[in-house]
Each structure stands twice: as structure tokens, then as C-alpha cells.
Amino acid sequence: SAMREQRIRKTKTVCTFCGVGCTFDVWTKGREILKIEPTEDAPVNGISTCVKGKFGWDFVNSEERLTKPLIRRGDTFYEASWDEALSLIAEKFGELKAKFGPDALGFISSSKVTNEENYLMQKLARGVIGTNNIDNCSRYCQSPATDGLMRTVGIGGDAGTIQDIAKAGLVIIVGANPAEAHPVLATRVKRAHKLNGQKLMVVDLRKHEMAERADLFVRPKPGSDHVWLSAVTKYIIDKQWHDVQFLNDKVVGFSEYVESLRPYTLEYAEQETGISKTQLMEMASMIHEADGVAVLWAMGVTQQRGGSETSGAISDLLLVTGNFARPGAGAFPLRGHNNVQGACDFGTLPNWLPGYQLVSDEAARRNFARAWGVDMPAAPGMDNQMMLNAILEGDLHGMYLMGEDMAWVDTNSNHVHEALSQLDFFVVQDVFLTKTAQFADVVLPASPSLEKEGTFTNTERRIQRLYQVLEPLGESKPDWEIITAIANRLGAGWTYRDPSEVMAEVAALAPIFAGVSYERLEGYRSLLWPVASDGTDTPRLYMDGFAHADGKARLVRANWIAPAKPAGEFDLHLNNGRLLEHFHEGNMTDKSSGLREKVPDTFVEVSVELAQERGIRDGSFVLLESPYGKVKVHAVVTDRVHGNELYLPMNTTSEASAVNLLTGPTTDTRTNTPAYKETFVRMEVLRVK
Ligand code: SF4
16 A cells, blocks of 8 residues: 555665675665665674665666566567567467477576576476576686586585685685675675784786785786696695695595696796796795685686686695685685576576586486476586577577676677577566667566565575565566466466475475575575585585595696787787676666766776877777777776786676677686686777877
8 A cells, every 4th residue: 555655664685786695674665765774683794785785776766677578579679568478488489499499499597586586497498498508697707616616625616604714814816806896705804804914815917905905916927827826736735735634534636636736837837927936935835824725716717718727726726735624714716696606506507407416417307307297308408608609500599588688798799699689589588678688579577686585695605585675666577477477378387476485396306405495594594505404504615525425525637728818919918807886797786876976987997007108198098909899998097907908897888898899709618608808909099188
């Protein structure tokens, strides 16, 4: 009623702007958001938030929200009823499946939507359509970290909690910018560093805020992290600083590993990384002397051709020094999106069923097939990259994409646009009419997190509930309701009334979630998976052994995949990443006036040296061109970057400055994650200013 609408309400939610997983109360009156109030009860952040969590929410009332389904007519869309849109989708997907088989359809899920919604998306693909062609945007970021950890310690998640990071004697941050990308987590490190004598080592191309604070800041050549990691580990072993007891008891493959380290001498590392021998030895000493080492890494490591191998090398270093299965230590890949961890955990991957059970494992597959009452396809499906290529090759005809702006987020946007425009039938589900949605045949209006219930899983593997703060705007609907409606139009007969019923189904099918239930997640309570059926959760992994059948970790052989180098006219290395004020490609934070005003336009960072050489000033207007496309942006001259390295933030929706117009088709050798960080451009000054 109108009376009720005007009551002031306070509702708990989980922040959706990064993987830290802050929780807080949202105070509302009708649709007006009065304030964000963090509380002592919040397990991750307590009474802290960052600028995005505090001020990033007015996008939910944006005029640009999608409020009705849209159907394409020629070059435009008309507003349609849900009934018409759903009928059309069922008819077209049914037709394409009948004509070309189930593998002619592809499904892209989202690290922004809930765990339950991710589960339903893969159930729709596998259980209703009958294909494993399902992926999510971890393919653009953290799949290499998952691969490196799976192969060594056995679980693709953070070894401990953010508390463990705060407890570490030494924190090493490699290719990550947590002060801007994971602000509340960075605050914990800043505090431990300032007050508790924690040591901080930062290895990055860019001198960002954490680098400024570090006890040791090292700038390697682009793409050479694997080399210093291997050389430092070799030096530690040569010095007899390795943890012999730990290696004997808990790790296999040491001698083969040591053999593979042979080429990684300090001299070789100095030559390939540009880090001096003295500094390499200092790095080794800091690791040796620390009481607990935690390594944090992100896209600077993973978005390279050797991203998986380098992630494995990080895990190797930690194993050799006994830095797993103890407080204040371990591997911490920092998840970018709020639910990138959960999207993977709940099975929106072409080779994994929910709870990291392999599609190729017959027993696991049979279990799901029995529960769902269907036959399950046994062959792993296509990932994002393979799906795009399959469209261009005429093998993939229909696609259903939820909550992902692939047209800007994937590398080589021009190639992506070409592929998307060739789909026979394309359904996009989002909160806004994104660039990707403009290629769609049907656009479905989804409700953002504040308008639905469900759970998210943060970078620590912590599962937390969000409660509905607002009614869905207009005719928009929560993603789980939309997926269910589509499944049912295709004859699935799903009966979910509430996301808690979805979670109950997952708990019965995935042992790592056995004890997860909405009751156990009530209010500010949370669970870190694996969760035993009695509800015991796992804040710190591997205390009872590593996640392989024999309980032992494996060392992976050192195998550096050297990055491409600038060549010919494309003589500059272009790096990219986040800004504090914006979230990812910006399609939510851009609609938030508070945030947009802080950083209205994007820019490219140019080093002082390069600016001098090319006659560039602060505010000069430049053209950047790669073999794949070009952008025009203003220059900022700064010592955050050095030499021939440029930095272009990715948070933009402006057609003129999107970094992915420049990035190319190269991918990580093991996971097919695009090598965003191996991009080379030429720069031309258009206007000095
Ligand atoms: Fe949200 Fe991340 Fe900021 Fe926390 S640190 S308030 S989760 S954006």
C-alpha cells in the first residue's frame, strides 16, 4: 500500500562492486535510498565501506533502466509483453536445437548475479537444452589463477580469509591494485602494515598507492613475473631456506620441480625481468624472514599468455616455503566482480559441474542427470572465446547472455561485434541497454541485486545472503525468475518459488555445499566453503591436507611463456586496469551521478620520460592505435608509469576510448583467457594543448 511504501525500512544487502564482499544495511523510503549503514555484524568489513559501496546505488532508479522486454524490429526494438518475449525465445531456441543440435546454442552467465541464478543458468544449458556450452566472465580474469591452484593445492579459491592476509608477516602483491580495485581489503593491509609491523612487497608495472607504501617496490618488465618467481624460489632452495619438513610431509614432485628451476639463475632473471640481482636476493630474504607469507594477485598476472603458469609458480613458491595451511599465509587471487567466485563454484563453466565436479566424471554426471531427470552431455563445452569463433565459423547459432557486456569486456571488440551481429538469435538479459544488448533480438529487463534475494560468494569463498530492498522496477524481474520462465516454456517443469529452494537443491548435489542453507546464512551470518553437512565451514583451507586424493600438494614445473614484445610501429606497451570510483566496464557506476562526477572521462597515463620525448603535455589529446583498432583519449603525464609503458583504465562506456578496441586475440595457453596485458600500440599526438 501507499502507506507501507512510505515507511522507512532497513534491509541487509551485499555490495556488488567488488569481490571483497562487504555487507551493510540499506535505509530506504519507497524507492529512495536514504543511506548505507555498515554495522559491527558485517563479517568482512565491520563498519567500513568504500566510495562505491557507500554512494554507488542510485543507478537502480536511473531513467535508463530497462523496464519492459524489447524485441528487435529491423534496426530498432519495440516494447513487448513478457508473454510475447518468452514465447519467441522458446520458439527460436527450440527451432535452432531441432535444426542444428543442442551444441549450436551457447550460454553466457554472469559474475554479477547470484549463486542461485548461476546454478539455474547452467541447469538450463545442461539439463534443458543439453549442452555444456556455458561460461562466465572468469574467463576474462581469474581462470588462470584457478588453474594454477587446482594443479598445485587442488582448490581454486583463496587459502584463507582477509583476516589471514592481515595476520601475515609479509604480504606480496603482484599485478594487482587493491587500493582501487579492492579498497576495504587494501585498508586491512594498510592498517597491518602501519600498526603491526607487517612487511609489504609490491611487484607491478605501475607505481600505484600500495606500491608507494611498500617496503619494497619492484618493477619487472611486462610479462616476466614467472621468471622472478622461479628465480627467487630457486635461490631460496639453493640457500637451504625451503621448508623441508613441510615438503616431505605434504608435497609431491619436489625433485622434478627443482630440476625445472635449473635455468632460472639470478643472472638470467636479471636479464629477463630487469630486476637487479641485489633486489632478487632481497625479495628472497624478505620471504625467508617473514612469519607467514600471503601472496595477492590479480589481472596483471592472469591476463597474459602465461597467466596460468605464473599462477602455478606463485603456488609453488608458497609450497616450497611452507606457506599454506597455517594462519597468515597462502595464495589469495583477488576476485574482481562481486560473485566471480560463486559463478564458477556454481557451475557456469564448460568443463565443471556445480561444486567443481568434472563434467567428464561419469559418477558426478550421473548424479546430476538423476536429480534433473535428463541425459547429460559428457563432452566439455565451449568457453567464451570458442563460442565467438564458432559463431563466425557457422557452428553456433543462438546465444543467451545474462549480465555481461561482452561487446566491451572481451578483447578485440571489433571482432566481438562482428561475431555477435552474425548470431541467428541472440537473447540479452541486463539491467540496462548495454552495448551488447544492441546486438540482441530480444532484450529482457533484469532486476539488480537490491531488488532480489539470493547469495553471493566473495573472494574468501564466503557465502552471504542478500535481502530484497526494493520491488523490481517496472516489469523487470530477478534473473532467477526469468531463467525459470524460459526453462518452463521449453517444458522443464521447474517449480522454484524462492532462491532458497535452489540452494537446497545445490546442497544435495555438491558436497562442498552440503551444509549450506538459508537458515545458516540468516542475517549477517556467513559460511566459507567447503561446508560439511553439519554446517561446519572452512575459513582456512588445507588444514587436513591438500585437495588431491592422497592429501598432498603438487609442485608444477617452472615453464615461462615469454610474452610478445613491442615491435615495428606498435612500439609502446599498453597496460589497463580499474579506477577506484568505477566498477568494471562502468555500466552500473556510470549511471550513478555521484561517481560519474568524480571521474567523468577516461585518460591514458604517459610516463614523464615518454612525454618529454614525444612532446606530450598533461591534457594533450592523443590517438592510440593497435593492429585491431584505435581510440582517442586525453593524456595524463605521471610517474605512476615508466618508460614506454602506457596505462588506460578500462572503466569507460565511451565508444571512442574503450581499451578493448585495442586488445588482440592472444590468450593464456591453458585457459584461453585473453592476454589483455599483452597489447602494443603506436601513439600519435592529435592536439598538444
Ligand atoms: Fe563494495 Fe568492494 Fe567497496 Fe566493499 S570494498 S564497499 S565490496 S566495492
